[in-house]
Amino acid sequence: MHQHERSGLDRPEADLADDIADCDDDFAELDALINPKPVPDADDPEEGFDELEELLGEAMKERKLGESVKSARAKARSGYQLAPDDLERIRKWELAREWQAATNVALFHRYACACGNHQTVFEGLLLEQRSRTNATSIRWTAQATPTAGLPKKTAIRKSTVPMCQRCTAQAGYSLNTDLEWSA
Numbered sequence: 781m782h783q784h785e786r787s788g789l790d791r792p793e794a795d796l797a798d799d800i801a802d803c804d805d806d807f808a809e810l811d812a813l814i815n816p817k818p819v820p821d822a823d824d825p826e827e828g829f830d831e832l833e834e835l836l837g838e839a840m841k842e843r844k845l846g847e848s849v850k851s852a853r854a855k856a857r858s859g860y861q862l863a864p865d866d867l868e869r870i871r872k873w874e875l876a877r878e879w880q881a882a883t884n885v886a887l888f889h890r891y892a893c894a895c896g897n898h899q900t901v902f903e904g905l906l907l908e909q910r911s912r913t914n915a916t917s918i919r920w921t922a923q924a925t926p927t928a929g930l931p932k933k934t935a936i937r938k939s940t941v942p943m944c945q946r947c948t949a950q951a952g953y954s955l956n957t958d959l960e961w962s963a
């Protein structure tokens with residue numbers, strides 16, 4: 781217990797607040813004696829986490845979610861009507877985990893001219909993702925910057941064009957710009 785040297789009406793509010801807090805502590809102790817807390821249930825996975833399990837908390841949560849989704853899907857298969865909210869949660873969970881980031885891809889577009897000349901233009905960075913459930917499924921999505929820790933490769937989109945800069949110059953078109961449009 782705190783000891784207060786001052787007493788009477790000159791005591792500042794902070795001290796009074798301390799006294800009130802002390803009273804609250806006393807009541808809490810008394811309450812604990814009268815109503816002892818229940819012993820944690822060993823069968824309940826929410827109770828009794830040790831430090832290591834705290835560290836693995838995220839992974840555990842993930843696994844639990846996965847198990848919940850699996851059991852919810854099993855329920856749905858056996859005719860159980862899931863709530864729209866639950867269906868939406870399951871759909872989001874599955875979508876978020878369906879695709880695994882695999883490779884950074886730099887995409888180029890190569891314009892091959894009939895004359896044998898070609899021009900290559902950078903088009904953007906992609907993220908190659910592989911399906912966790914279907915090994916043959918791959919997809920590519922645009923990304924502004926490479927994803928750290930993944931290997932890199934290039935992809936080329938090919939087109940053929942009837943004329944290139946060299947051909948048009950030979951055909952009498954000056955490379956000096958007469959008109960300019962911005963995309």
Ligand SMILES: [Zn+2]
Pocket residue numbers: 893894895896897942943944945946947
């Ligand atoms: Zn050409």
